[in-house]
Amino acid sequence: MPASASLAIAQRSLGDPDIRYPLWPPLLKGCPRTSSDAMSYPVEVEYDHTRVPADFLSGTGAGFGFGTGAGLDRWSALLPPLLAPTLGEGGTPLIDIGGGVFIKDESRNPTWSHKDRLNRCTVSAALGVDAPGIVVASSGNHGASAAAYAARAGLRCVVLGSAELPPAVASFLTAYGAVVLPVPVEHRWPLTERIVDHFGFFPVSNLTPFHTGSSFGPEGYKTVAYEIAAEVGVPGAVFVPTGYGELLFGIGKGFAELRQLGLTDRVPPLYSCEPAAGGPLATAVRRKVPGAQVPVGATDAYGIDCPVNSYRGVLALERSGGRPLLVDDAQLRAAQEELAAQGLWSELSAAAGLAGLRSAAPEVEGPVVCVTTSSGFQDIGVGARTLAPVDPSWESVLDRLTAAGIGPA
Incomplete structure (x- = not known):
């Protein structure tokens, strides 16, 4: 090694x-x-x-x-x-959007999401045990990131996507040479285990009823906390889009380590921001249990619509003094539009941090950081919209611009 x-x-x-x-x-x-x-x-x-x-x-x-x-x-x-x-990966910008709110824009990573921080570590684990390849159950950011890091490391990669995989996302997943197998969702994890057993591949997806996943992966997310602290110190609060809670845990652990080392004096409260259509972490905290399983209703925030949480999320909230928040699709879209008005194109799921801030409006001292996790490229329906040709005559163009609220100089 x-x-x-x-x-x-x-x-x-x-x-x-x-x-x-x-x-x-x-x-x-x-x-x-x-x-x-x-x-x-x-x-x-x-x-x-x-x-x-x-x-x-x-x-x-x-x-x-x-x-x-x-x-x-x-x-x-x-x-x-x-x-x-x-x-x-890493070194993503912290963007001031006014009012003491900063956006940690994780879409600036190599494959446009925070998952690159995790997969640098998971693929390192695969190399450390001499695995010939990796296998991942994902239909989006995680799969694309894992495929990219596997390619960079010279490993084979199998991605078990959903049967409804959008064409744009399928292109993204296959771009790095991965073998992409769209299968019914309930078959993805049993097939992951079979591929691990048969081929000796290293799994970079969860294999347990309540999410545990690789021990190495979430460590990569600590670097989000290090970067925030190095740039603005310890913020008043951090709002994090939350599915299984690995990112939430990593950020919390990063701040806790800095305090342990005497490099900062406190850990900021963390707010987990989950879709109101599910919210297993919020349910677990409310019930005072380490994990919960919930039905997931209709939501377009498919990147974080998890039916179960990880104990990591419960610990992150407890240790930081934060709390869980639930946001609906209307709040997510409003946050997504606010980000777009600042020049930031975020996936709907990725806007959950800002949506949580705007819905909860906690009183905190110092700057607030909202993490956006991925590019809007991953959203449902991206690439399906087409624009009809416009009559190029000045009169027609002027009518269109006037209708859009653009006036003369």
């Missing part, structure tokens, strides 16, 4: 922090000692914090052998071993 700047030393159970496992191999089904058929507890990566350089936030760690690159490589001390080649 190549040398790494990582200070990762073990895997630790989130079900019982006193339970530890070796760093390798990455556990794929959560903590085997605390999980059961009723609940799946994830594991996280543990680090030797005593060796983190004092200039972790502000510098490059020169002289320590850490943080010698940009993007995720800058933070390699507190990430799992980054064995997969980079595509330039």
Whole structure:
């Protein structure tokens, strides 16, 4: 295994922090000692914090052998071993849209979503165990990102998409040479396990009833917190589009590590923003249980319409003093339009953070950060709209512009 700047030393159970496992191999089904058929507890990566350089936030760690690159490589001390080649993920802009609100625009990652931070780490895990390829159950951002990082690392990739895969998304998933198999949704995860068993592929999707997923993947999301803190300090609150809660957990863990290291003085409250059509994390918090399963109603926010949560999300809210929020499609569309008016094209699901802020309007001190997770390219129906040709005569063009509210100089 190549040398790494990582200070990762073990895997630790989130079900019982006193339970530890070796760093390798990455556990794929959560903590085997605390999980059961009723609940799946994830594991996280543990680090030797005593060796983190004092200039972790502000510098490059020169002289320590850490943080010698940009993007995720800058933070390699507190990430799992980054064995997969980079595509330039991370380092996304923090955009001030006024009123003390900043947008952390994750659509600026190489495959236009936050999933690139996760998949740099998951594909690194696959390389670390000498897997010949990866398999992912996804019909969007996660699948495209996994396929791109697999291609960059020289691994084969199988993407199990939905049978209703839109043509534009299918093109995106296949662009990186992945084998894309559209199948009924309920067959995706059993087939994932069969592919793992038969071909020895590394799964970068969840394999448990309540989401646990790869222990390495969510660690990549900590870098969102590091970047925010390095640019504006600790914000008054962070609003996060939430499906299974991996991004929420990673951001919370990142801020908690900075406080533990004495580089900041607090962790901001995190607000999970889920579709009101489902909301398993909000349900779990309300019931005071580690996980919940809910029916998912009609919503166009398909990227985060999950029927179950992960215990990671519950922990992130508890540890940060935040709370869950539910947003409906009308609120999501209003937020999406507000972002577009600022020049930001976001997927409907990705606008959930801003929608949560606008619907909850909590009173906080300092700047507020809303994470947008992906490009509007992923939305349902993108590419289906066509524009009819316009009569090029000046009179016709003038009529159209006047109707659009554009007046003379």
